[in-house]
Amino acid sequence: MTPAASLDDALYAVADPTRRRIVERLMRGPARVTDLAAPFEMSLNGVSKHLKVLESAGLLARDLQGREHYLRLRPQGLRRIHAWTSRFERFWSAKLDALEAQIDKENEDR
Amino acid sequence: MTTAVTPNPNVRGPFECAVPRVINARPERLFRAWTDPEKARPWLTNGGDLILQPHVGGLFFLNMVYNEHTYPHYGRYLQVEKDRLLEFTWMSQGTLGKESVVRVTFEPQGERTKVTIVHSGLPDEKNRDEHHGGWTEILEWMEQRLES
Numbered sequence: 001m002t003p004a005a006s007l008d009d010a011l012y013a014v015a016d017p018t019r020r021r022i023v024e025r026l027m028r029g030p031a032r033v034t035d036l037a038a039p040f041e042m043s044l045n046g047v048s049k050h051l052k053v054l055e056s057a058g059l060l061a062r063d064l065q066g067r068e069h070y071l072r073l074r075p076q077g078l079r080r081i082h083a084w085t086s087r088f089e090r091f092w093s094a095k096l097d098a099l100e101a102q103i104d105k106e107n108e109d110r
Numbered sequence: 111m112t113t114a115v116t117p118n119p120n121v122r123g124p125f126e127c128a129v130p131r132v133i134n135a136r137p138e139r140l141f142r143a144w145t146d147p148e149k150a151r152p153w154l155t156n157g158g159d160l161i162l163q164p165h166v167g168g169l170f171f172l173n174m175v176y177n178e179h180t181y182p183h184y185g186r187y188l189q190v191e192k193d194r195l196l197e198f199t200w201m202s203q204g205t206l207g208k209e210s211v212v213r214v215t216f217e218p219q220g221e222r223t224k225v226t227i228v229h230s231g232l233p234d235e236k237n238r239d240e241h242h243g244g245w246t247e248i249l250e251w252m253e254q255r256l257e258s
């Protein structure tokens with residue numbers, strides 16, 4: 001998987017409110033699929049689909065404990081999204097710094 | 111005075127970021143700094159070539175110079191309201207080659223002007239037909255979670 005593709009997948013994954021709530025729940029600790037289905041009033045099948053999206057985006061990992069699958073968060077995925085989007089904010093902020101400096105200089109020269 | 115903002119049907123993705131700044135100049139001067147190539151070249155492209163055709167459908171092209179490399183950015187103007195509003199599409203390596211939208215508003219505050227840049231439509235092909243929460247909401251959500 002290329003980094004760009006995986007970033008796309010991660011952005012897509014957290015663009016959905018239900019998936020964000022699942023991630024939020026997993027920030028409190030690992031959970032089973034059944035634990036996740038109950039509070040969201042969703043079928044196991046429905047939750048599984050969301051989990052699959054999060055998993056293929058690199059945001060989730062599965063651990064097998066006995067016969068139970070436990071899901072846990074991989075925060076690296078979220079950090080990558082955050083780093084990517086804040087780039088645009090930093091970019092425009094730097095451009096406005098440059099514009100402001102230019103205007104201030106013109107003001108002084110007047 | 112606030113600039114009326116209508117939802118933009120051209121936005122491609124659900125994510126956006128907003129950067130506001132109050133600058134010590136009147137809107138007409140700042141509008142010119144965004145639309146006159148001679149005024150825009152020093153701060154916007156760091157000396158690189160640029161083409162600005164600030165009318166609806168006009169070309170927007172920047173060769174951004176950064177660390178001795180040149181990064182092309184291009185798009186077309188979607189909305190132009192003199193001294194009030196500029197909106198253009200924005201494509202670059204940074205948007206993963208996808209179309210996003212930059213909206214710049216100029217609001218007078220006495221002798222100064224509040225310039226707000228909203229960069230939206232980031233990214234993504236898969237999200238094209240979905241309408242989820244704004245980027246700000248997601249960013250805030252992630253910041254809170256990453257800090258805790």
